[in-house]
Amino acid sequence: MRFKMLFAAVLSAALLPSGAHAQVTRIKSNPQAIILDAAKVGAGAEMLYVSGQLPSPVDPAKPMADVKSVEEMGDTKTQTISALGKIKKILETQGYKMSDTIKLSLFLAPDPKTGRMDFAGANEGFKTFFGTAETPVTVARSTFQVAALVGPYYLIEIEAIAAKPAA
Template sequence: MRFILLPALASAALALAAPASAQVTRVQSNPQALILDGADVKAGTDLFYLSGQLASPIDPAKSFADVKSIEDLGDTKTQTISALKRIKAILESRDYAMSDVIKLTLFVAADPKLGKMDFAGANEGFKQFFKTAENPNTVARSTFQVAALAGPYFLIEIEAIAAKKR
């Protein structure tokens, strides 16, 4: 018994046998926008989900237990930069980079000095890590004002999702 493999079937068989190529497509309708509309992550892509990260005390000699005021952590911009530095360090320890981040969720508490969340401060901190010379990428992002975070002096918590080709 003889079988003839048609070219279309041969191509399909090769496609099934080949490993899926990883691909992340960043969707941005306005290139000037600070954030993406979304990110399309194809099968075969490695994903890394980071838990929410809080700011570290400004004084590296202090622990979280030593934090007694907002001044120990800084304003929203300062805390955003600190939390993103923590995210960057975690990513690098897993062979990811900030350019691999595709989604951030920001939880922002009201700054007592302003009486509301400091959205502008969070954006100023964000701009130091995204759409820069070092990292021209940006991310899909959601921002929520929350009643409080894990401690009374924390103004922002950031969680992240990173994706990269295998």
């Protein structure tokens, strides 16, 4: 009997169109919060995992090898906008939009001026991409203070996960 039930369940799943149950559910208990409590990805969804992205210098013509100060990279808000801009470009090359992003991990290095991560600056940069007219949704998110990033002038690195119904 168990075998028949299992066989019927597997057969039923195999006969459904591949995207039939593909969905992303965003869970947010506090409407005022800028991040989600969670995101649930249903069967049949296509997912994209974006490696950590570092910001670029404020002057796009300046090679990283020539950067000699945090000021040349910008404050945490500026660096957050830069890193999220890179993520947006990666998503777009793969057929995704920022609104398909469901999870971000932010790694913040201490600002040399304060010795602490600039959480408020990261949030200000974040708000230029999420909860906007272009991308009204938000994401689940974690933020970590780290001792340092790969280079001495980086204040933030951001990883992303995006999900959408399979094509």
